[in-house]
């Protein structure tokens with residue numbers, strides 16, 4: 001890609017400028033992204049291995065399910081509609097609450113076959129993830145949706161019954177037809193999962209104060225948040241070596257070692273380590289407490305303290321990642337780091353929650369909005 005075009009992409013513009021500038025020195029130590037300026041700059045950028053991707057990769061959309069406005073609208077209606085559950089009282093949004101970063105504020109949810117009970121994943125930017133769920137055992141939003149829809153302890157619906165219920169609701173027949181064509185025949189379980197996936201791919205959060213700062217607005221982050229950013233991208237904490245821009249995530253499974261009996265990746269892959277989990281995105285993380293796969297930590301302060309203490313090393317968890325050796329930060333530096341994590345919030349594309357579902361059922365309780 002030409003440098004001129006790359007500059008149009010706002011994310012990590014500083015990194016791009018530095019990458020394009022012939023005089024840019026390879027930075028020996030990691031430094032937080034500096035705000036972009038109109039003149040090329042040699043400001044050092046995070047260059048800890050592996051090199052963070054300076055641009056957002058495309059959404060992961062299967063070729064047979066391109067997103068269209070009609071499909072997304074159908075998916076939005078389905079996501080909030082309790083008619084998708086056998087008991088007509090549970091929707092995706094019962095657990096993935098829009099007011100809580102699409103998590104639910106609880107420690108863990110019902111256990112699923114093959115895994116202990118886990119914290120509800122937030123769904124912002126889930127459309128970029130190559131691996132879904134904490135242990136990465138699903139790789140597409142379309143197939144992932146089958147689990148909550150059909151598991152006996154979740155929505156417990158059968159494909160046949162769901163199709164029959166939806167075919168009885170004229171507004172759904174119209175929407176399925178608009179999204180997939182074919183009239184009432186378009187109302188299928190598979191198409192419902194496709195529409196849900198298309199809707200979830202719209203949950204993009206990419207305009208946080210951090211993004212605006214990197215794009216050149218030096219006032220977007222407070223001084224405290226900037227100090228926190230420097231710590232996040234430093235070899236004192238190593239945070240950015242796993243939580244890599246732009247998603248502040250990465251597609252590997254790592255042993256952090258929070259106290260739990262959950263095998264994590266080892267439960268789904270022969271090569272997976274016991275207690276290894278996907279490195280989750282930290283975008284909108286301030287909205288999704290409590291934290292970690294089993295919701296052990298109520299606050300971001302507790303998470304930072306856990307890492308400072310050497311993560312799982314503090315309680316002899318086996319094979320904790322070599323990057324997690326603990327660090328000394330002053331109390332002020334710890335709150336700087338937390339304030340940076342709070343600068344990763346952007347809900348500007350929060351979709352509207354329907355007041356009443358197309359089935360006529362209430363979509364949510366007051367506090368669930």
Ligand code: HEC
Pocket residue numbers: 079090091092093094095096109110112115118119120121122123126129131132133134135141144145148149153154155196200
């Ligand atoms: C009873 C609560 C519950 C309901 C209802 C529910 N989920 Fe979830 N969801 C969870 C939990 C718990 C996890 C994490 C499970 C794990 O990692 O093993 C999760 C994870 C996910 C993920 C993974 C996100 C990622 O990036 O890794 C997606 C996507 C998802 N749910 C979509 C849906 C959709 C779509 C629906 C409705 C059809 C739905 N969920 C209904 C509890 C729920």
Ligand code: HEC
Pocket residue numbers: 237238239240241242243253254255256257258276277278279280281282285288290291292293294300303304307308321323324337
């Ligand atoms: C070795 C890779 C690695 C490093 C380094 C690392 N993390 Fe993590 N982080 C993870 C993994 C893996 C998880 C999920 C662990 C789990 O649930 O058991 C996680 C989870 C988190 C969560 C909870 C997210 C959620 O949605 O529940 C936060 C917050 C977090 N990390 C912040 C940080 C900060 C701040 C640093 C630097 C002090 C850091 N991480 C360093 C791999 C890493």
